[in-house]
Amino acid sequence: MARLIVAFLAGGLFGAGLFVSGMTDTTKVQGWLDVFGAWDPTLAFVMGGAMIPMAIAWLIRSRRTTSVTGLALPPAPSKEIDGKLILGSVMFGIGWGLVGLCPGPSIASLSYGGSGLYVFLAAMIGGMLIAPMLRARLDRAVPAE
Amino acid sequence: MPIDWIWGLIGGLLIGTGGAVYLLGNGRIMGASGIIGGLVDGSGWSTAAERVVFLVGVALLPVLLMPFYGAVDTHITDNYAVLVAAGLLVGVGTRIANGCTSGHGVCGMSRLSVRGIVATCCYILAGGLGVVLFRHILGVI
Numbered sequence: 001m002a003r004l005i006v007a008f009l010a011g012g013l014f015g016a017g018l019f020v021s022g023m024t025d026t027t028k029v030q031g032w033l034d035v036f037g038a039w040d041p042t043l044a045f046v047m048g049g050a051m052i053p054m055a056i057a058w059l060i061r062s063r064r065t066t067s068v069t070g071l072a073l074p075p076a077p078s079k080e081i082d083g084k085l086i087l088g089s090v091m092f093g094i095g096w097g098l099v100g101l102c103p104g105p106s107i108a109s110l111s112y113g114g115s116g117l118y119v120f121l122a123a124m125i126g127g128m129l130i131a132p133m134l135r136a137r138l139d140r141a142v143p144a145e
Numbered sequence: 146m147p148i149d150w151i152w153g154l155i156g157g158l159l160i161g162t163g164g165a166v167y168l169l170g171n172g173r174i175m176g177a178s179g180i181i182g183g184l185v186d187g188s189g190w191s192t193a194a195e196r197v198v199f200l201v202g203v204a205l206l207p208v209l210l211m212p213f214y215g216a217v218d219t220h221i222t223d224n225y226a227v228l229v230a231a232g233l234l235v236g237v238g239t240r241i242a243n244g245c246t247s248g249h250g251v252c253g254m255s256r257l258s259v260r261g262i263v264a265t266c267c268y269i270l271a272g273g274l275g276v277v278l279f280r281h282i283l284g285v286i
Contacts (some may be wrong), residue, residue, distance in 0.1 A: 011202025021156020049157020088242025129237020
């Protein structure tokens with residue numbers, strides 16, 4: 001139960017943050033990416049603001065062995081830069097720029113995104129369904145060392 | 146400093162606090178694509194309740210805040226071909242790269258993860274070039 005309360009609290013803060021920062025407004029996201037148009041730096045403030053509590057959390061994490069609810073804490077990050085990371089991020093970036101939505105805001109705007117959002121979400125879920133197949137194919141093409 | 150930037154900073158602090166709560170509370174990295182993707186492809190069904198509750202929180206808080214804001218417009222395109230292409234790219238891309246703006250961007254970069262930094266550079270660069278190409282050169286968005 002405690003874990004579910006934590007998850008709800010974290011999700012709520014995430015959703016509230018995405019909402020008040022204007023990140024569910026696709027013009028603000030595309031405005032940040034559009035350096036040759038009317039450039040909008042808001043996203044940099046959102047990212048910068050989010051880094052502060054998160055960096056503190058990572059510092060606290062280094063002094064703990066388990067989470068508050070007793071679960072294991074994430075291990076040190078992998079340093080492996082592979083083709084999947086690059087290819088996937090480039091694909092994601094193009095899609096992000098095309099509509100101005102990434103996964104978080106697509107859920108945050110569920111109640112007011114309209115039919116356009118539902119089309120985007122359906123396609124995103126479809127993409128997530130075919131991703132494991134594609135990932136396996138990429139692994140076969142470039143075997144991990 | 147324009148008001149939008151201040152709200153951006155406040156929103157960012159809330160997002161980061163959410164990530165901090167998830168990390169220290171449940172030991173999880175707050176990555177939206179991973180939380181959704183694990184439910185979609187079945188890889189995260191063992192922690193399904195936690196994921197669903199998280200997503201309910203994400204979707205619910207804007208509903209509760211809405212009355213204080215009046216009308217909110219997402220300005221989302223009504224071009225279905227663009228929406229489908231973008232959705233597919235975001236869905237496939239984030240799952241292959243194992244993260245999106247929240248996981249690689251907020252959570253990864255704040256711990257100076259090399260993967261997080263490389264991924265964030267890639268998607269911002271690709272997004273920027275994409276907008277230049279599709280908006281200013283091809284004129285489709």
